Amino acid sequence: MTLAPPAAGRREEVRVSYEVLLTETAAFLARLGVPAGRARLAAEALCYGDLTGMDSHGVFNLGRLYRPLLESGGADPVAEPRIRRDLGACVLLDHRRALGLWAASEAMDLAVGRAARHGIGLVSVLGGTHFGCAGVHARRAAERGMVGVVASNCGGQRIARPPLGAAALLGTNPLSVAAPALPGRPFVLDMSTTVVPTGRVRTAARDGREVPGGWLTDDAGRPVTDAAAFDRGEAWLGWLGGGPETGGFKGFGLGLAVELLAALLPGAASGPAPAALEGDGRPGGSDDDIGFLVLAISPGMLRDGFAEDARRMFGTVLDCPPLPGRGPVRYPGHPEAERAEACRASGVALPASLHAELSGLGLRLPALEESR
Ligand SMILES: NC(=O)c1ccc[n+]([C@@H]2O[C@H](COP(=O)([O-])OP(=O)(O)OC[C@H]3O[C@@H](n4cnc5c(N)ncnc54)[C@H](O)[C@@H]3O)[C@@H](O)[C@H]2O)c1
Known part of the structure; x- marks a missing residue:
């Protein structure tokens, strides 16, 4: 970012x-x-x-x-999402190819409504299309005093290969957790589970910029800094954490966890399907029938004092002294909220x-x- x-x-x-x-x-x-x-x-x-x-x-x-x-x-x-199963706190929702940009926000509003009644609302979505930033949907829960969790797989699209693996199996599988924090500055962790989303490689290629050493590797695992090499099929996207030695299994594991929660749960298309192993292992597959995990939790129904405790906890993070010449220390979502305020004004x-x-x-x- x-x-x-x-x-x-x-x-x-x-x-x-x-x-x-x-x-x-x-x-x-x-x-x-x-x-x-x-x-x-x-x-x-x-x-x-x-x-x-x-x-x-x-x-x-x-x-x-x-x-x-x-x-x-x-x-x-003009797709109209359809509820396939309704258990009250849990809903299985078929998006029927609705545009993910609005449909994921509406799914969160549905989850929030259920959480207001049951303490928790899970909307498990299949038939979805690309929803943009996970965080914009998750923060709708935070705006209502709740915790929001949103994750998406990339349908049957395969972009990244497992550490030590030779075939692409998973998408960039974004994950977001949002919650009330300081006033006007919700906590919004919002990230791909690969080291970066492909869009960041492509914006760098568009601007003629090199990418940092950890983002892309060639077939032999050597770092690649030429952003355009990714779309030429000469470089692979890495996992959050980097290579096997620096924590890449954690990013890969998170990517698989998103695949499980977002796609396996509702029965949406999935990257790691047998077809993935039939070709040359290069990125491919289609991003039809994406799955989403959309979850809202109402802390106020579990106990009193959550909002005050959250303000104190995130306030303590802001008060953390910076390293000499560095800082300030912020929590995820804080810099974005500051920037949004500046952009709205100017x-x-x-x-x-x-x-x-x-x-x-x-x-x-x-x-x-x-x-x-
Ligand atoms: N729809 C899709 O298929 C898809 C796939 C991948 C990613 N995405 C989206 O792409 C967007 C960008 O993802 P990304 O991985 O490049 O995110 P990023 O690397 O820009 O940010 C990751 C996290 O780091 C936090 N952060 C950054 N700077 C910080 C600072 N100075 N202090 C505290 N926290 C800080 C951010 O708040 C964010 O929560 C996200 O919105 C993500 O949901 C979507």
């Missing part, structure tokens, strides 16, 4: 109003057939990436991913190439100021 202040960067940027970006993105999705209210919810989920600095999952993906997804029928713009800086691409798609995004 880019945590640089929203104002500056070495690349050419165009600053646009967040509200205009949101409205134009919603209008674009509506032109692709998504009903207006859900197009707005989807746009909020997509622009959250740009607002918080998780720009690998922001409007960068509008023309590259969501437009072809909707135009090809991979996502059905605009979102888009790379000039992305701004031109979005303009080509028909979004009207007047520059607040031309920067570098």
